Amino acid sequence: MQEVLGKPEGFVDNFVRKPGDYPKVTHYCPGCGHGRVHKLIAEAMADLEISDKTVLISPVGCTVFAYYYFDCGNIQSAHGRAPAVGTGVGRSNPGSITISYQGDGDLGAIGTAEIIHAANRGENMTVIFVNNGIYGMTGGQMAPTTLEGQVTTTTPTGRDIDEAGHPMRMSEMIATLEAPVFVERTAVTDTKNIMKTRKAIRKALKSQKDGYGFSFVEILSSCPIGWKMKPVAANQRITDEMVPYFPLKNFKDEIENRSPRPTKTVDPDPNKIIEVLGVDKDERLFKKDQSFIDNFKDQHVRIAGFGGQGVLLAGTTLGYLGMETGLNTTWLPSYGPEMRGGTANCHIVLSNKEVGSPLVEKASTLIAMNQPSLNEFGVTVKPGGLIVINSSTVEGKYTERDDVTCLYIPMNEIAESLGVMQAANMAALTAYLAYSKAFDVDMLTSLIKANFKKKTLIEKNVAVIQKTYEYVKENYLN
Amino acid sequence: MKREFIKGNEAIAKASLLAGCTHYFGYPITPSSEIIHAVANLYPKVGADFVQAESEIAAINMCYGASCAGRRVMTASSSPGISLKQEGVSYMASAELPCVIIDIMRAGPGLGNIWPEQSDYTQVVKGGGHGSYKCPVLAPNSPQEMCDFTIDAFELADKYRTPVYVLSDAYTGQVMEPVEFPSEVKKVKKNDWAIYGDKESKHNLVTSIQMNTTEMEKVNIVLDNKYKEIMEKEVRYSEYMMDDAEMVIVSYGIASRLSRSAIDELRSKGIKVGLFRPISLFPYPTKKLAALADDKVKLFVSVELSNGQMLEDVKIAVNGKKPVEYYGRMGGAIPTHDELVEVLDGFYKKHLG
Known part of the structure; x- marks a missing residue:
């Protein structure tokens, strides 16, 4: 008998965190159901011997001060966000117990997304959902679970379901999800129902302790002050009005049918991080050649074409050449919806000085892989600059400018003739390098050999480079 | 690697x-x-x-x-x-x-x-x-x-x-x-x-x-x-070409790189311009900017890709001691190099030319 009347060990002895002069009593109103629910949780925590490893989260609502009482780790969180906070803290403390203690406005209105998704992920969490059909702390406003016709401070003539929608049955919604193992609605109206609630809370917490993941216990509870009723009448109202709409039952119990999940520790090994990131090796493809760097003339290159022509890869390849030779290099791509439109272009700046703007507004070289690119960017080339044109897709000569040099390279034909259509971009790069002499063409070959993984692809690309180089030599280098 | x-x-x-x-x-x-x-x-x-x-x-x-x-x-x-x-x-x-x-x-x-x-x-x-x-x-x-x-x-x-x-x-x-x-x-x-x-x-x-x-x-x-x-x-900033700068561009992030390119060109025209780049935005390098305003700098220009959100902090630091101008683009638009050079040149001529 003493055991039943005593304060459960899951509570702290004195509520020292509670301000004021009464550290033995709670801040809850007379007749409020929260006290009963708190006691059942505290008992379960003690009996299951989990209080040391339990973290209880109390978001906004009357239970925001739950940390006054529970003898465990306590987190107060934003309105509705406890399941997200629980996701973070639960994953951070593998093997711990996470309790998200929420009211109906918190869980069923402002935090609907968080509860649904935490449940759907099957987070290791037990949600205690106290449904009293009203916003208690904030001043008796309509909750998502307020019954039709119920008068609140924001439904002064009663909840009109045509205006405010129907009361939401959260347990039923949660139970439709695959991941939760245990979903039950109970009430704390009388001894029989309190004992059922006690059993449900224990089952939910034990299932979490045993590694089954997400469980959900909805508890119908009275708010005599919010309802403007005497405690006994308020209790009766749960039975008479709430239970017919929110049936007391188990909606899901999969504990028997599932296997516990192993505890997922999150403790990355620093050596593994270094290995996966590959930041332990400092390899340089080319020996640093200071005179090459000192004599390097700034290159502002624009490469443009259809998506799929390898425009961006040609750009990054050029960037790698810059990095490996010790130059400063930037590469800026077109991105987002611009890319999805089927065209692609990128800016590459190579310099022996620090690069300011990464944008190539006036290109020293334009590589135009198709006609639209030539039309759009041809005008941006600096006088005396170079345009490398893919003559496989661009018909005729470029006559818009007479102050630039144009190379016409049948990039597609060269690539296709060697059985590697996607290497037209390498033909483009080779032509640019062969003519501009910005880098030795052999450097491109070395880079391809070092960066490409497939041997056959390396061979084919190298063949494209060689063939293009011969083509440029024959037609443009005398 | x-x-x-x-x-x-x-x-x-x-x-x-x-x-x-x-x-x-x-x-x-x-x-x-x-x-x-x-x-x-x-x-x-x-x-x-x-x-x-x-x-x-x-x-x-x-x-x-x-x-x-x-x-x-x-x-x-x-x-x-x-x-x-x-x-x-x-x-x-x-x-x-x-x-x-x-x-x-x-x-x-x-x-x-x-x-x-x-x-x-x-x-x-x-x-x-x-x-x-x-x-x-x-x-x-x-x-x-x-x-x-x-x-x-x-x-x-x-x-x-x-x-x-x-x-x-x-x-x-x-x-x-x-x-x-x-x-x-x-x-x-x-x-x-x-x-x-x-x-x-x-x-x-x-x-x-x-x-x-x-x-x-x-x-x-x-x-x-x-x-x-x-x-x-925890104040952080960096400076470029600031030793003899009469006009100081205050700019952070991507705008500071556009500014740097513009400064290189303005310097080649003989304009004494430098870049003051706040790296910590809170804490803002207010004291350093204030010291610059007390010293030889004659003009500040806030260059940013907004309607002058940082400009307010520049003005607070300069505290009316020297003129503060602003140039920015919005909507995702970036000032072109020539545009920025022209605008900055214009500010220089207006105040110091």
């Missing part, structure tokens, strides 16, 4: 692991999505935890939870997503929880577009959510700094128990440059305030509610003193 030719966004993801971050919670949004892509790829490989959250709000609150547990935790987003996160950031600032938040700014207001702007300055640098709080903000202008400042942000966050922002933009996120990564992982100490789900830490409480006005004001004062200490100790 230690040296990698890599996008700014991807450098952030790698750097976070080197900083000892174990948890990432995020929601995809262009132009920050390369971060979440890289995290999704890398974190599971090393045994770190990644969740694609149902919303930005959930993501920042998951960070809140992981931070309560003493973990190094990060989230990343882009402007509209940062707006959504502000509630959570305010709670974290109040509860004194460390967290690193990456903002790859895009154009706004509203849905705007995915091109670079710097118009989150106000919401990120001045607080952003409700209440009297601020977060340290580091503003990189290159992928190398995306890496370095991400690591620094974790250190600052732990040191001061506060959320810290890395504020960047679409171009700095998308651009690839050579980055040299450190080759060791930062060690993370246990915090005496955190909740580890064990007997030793069970009496810890993380909260941001104080019903008593005096008690809440005490929290406010603790925070305010912390911000004063940060303003004293």
Whole structure:
């Protein structure tokens, strides 16, 4: 008998965190159901011997001060966000117990997304959902679970379901999800129902302790002050009005049918991080050649074409050449919806000085892989600059400018003739390098050999480079 | 490879692991999505935890939870997503929880577009959510700094128990440059305030509610003193061509790189112009700017991709001692090099010519 009347060990002895002069009593109103629910949780925590490893989260609502009482780790969180906070803290403390203690406005209105998704992920969490059909702390406003016709401070003539929608049955919604193992609605109206609630809370917490993941216990509870009723009448109202709409039952119990999940520790090994990131090796493809760097003339290159022509890869390849030779290099791509439109272009700046703007507004070289690119960017080339044109897709000569040099390279034909259509971009790069002499063409070959993984692809690309180089030599280098 | 030719966004993801971050919670949004892509790829490989959250709000609150547990935790987003996160950031600032938040700014207001702007300055640098709080903000202008400042942000966050922002933009996120990564992982100490789900830490409480006005004001004062200490100790900036500069361009992030190119050209025309680049936006290098205004600098120009959100801070520092001009573009538009040179030249002629 003493055991039943005593304060459960899951509570702290004195509520020292509670301000004021009464550290033995709670801040809850007379007749409020929260006290009963708190006691059942505290008992379960003690009996299951989990209080040391339990973290209880109390978001906004009357239970925001739950940390006054529970003898465990306590987190107060934003309105509705406890399941997200629980996701973070639960994953951070593998093997711990996470309790998200929420009211109906918190869980069923402002935090609907968080509860649904935490449940759907099957987070290791037990949600205690106290449904009293009203916003208690904030001043008796309509909750998502307020019954039709119920008068609140924001439904002064009663909840009109045509205006405010129907009361939401959260347990039923949660139970439709695959991941939760245990979903039950109970009430704390009388001894029989309190004992059922006690059993449900224990089952939910034990299932979490045993590694089954997400469980959900909805508890119908009275708010005599919010309802403007005497405690006994308020209790009766749960039975008479709430239970017919929110049936007391188990909606899901999969504990028997599932296997516990192993505890997922999150403790990355620093050596593994270094290995996966590959930041332990400092390899340089080319020996640093200071005179090459000192004599390097700034290159502002624009490469443009259809998506799929390898425009961006040609750009990054050029960037790698810059990095490996010790130059400063930037590469800026077109991105987002611009890319999805089927065209692609990128800016590459190579310099022996620090690069300011990464944008190539006036290109020293334009590589135009198709006609639209030539039309759009041809005008941006600096006088005396170079345009490398893919003559496989661009018909005729470029006559818009007479102050630039144009190379016409049948990039597609060269690539296709060697059985590697996607290497037209390498033909483009080779032509640019062969003519501009910005880098030795052999450097491109070395880079391809070092960066490409497939041997056959390396061979084919190298063949494209060689063939293009011969083509440029024959037609443009005398 | 230690040296990698890599996008700014991807450098952030790698750097976070080197900083000892174990948890990432995020929601995809262009132009920050390369971060979440890289995290999704890398974190599971090393045994770190990644969740694609149902919303930005959930993501920042998951960070809140992981931070309560003493973990190094990060989230990343882009402007509209940062707006959504502000509630959570305010709670974290109040509860004194460390967290690193990456903002790859895009154009706004509203849905705007995915091109670079710097118009989150106000919401990120001045607080952003409700209440009297601020977060340290580091503003990189290159992928190398995306890496370095991400690591620094974790250190600052732990040191001061506060959320810290890395504020960047679409171009700095998308651009690839050579980055040299450190080759060791930062060690993370246990915090005496955190909740580890064990007997030793069970009496810890993380909260941001104080019903008593005096008690809440005490929290406010603790925070305010912390911000004063940060303003004293954590100011960062860089200077370029400042020795003899009469005209000073004040510019951060991507705008500072556009300015740098313009300065090179103006210098070649004989104009004595330099770049003052705030790196920490909170704390803003107000004292240094004020000293410059007291000294030989005759004209300040704030160049930024917003309607002059940083301009206010430049004016506060200069305090009417010297003229302050502003030039900026918005909507994701970037001033062309010639345009910027012409505008700056115009300011020079107007005041000093």
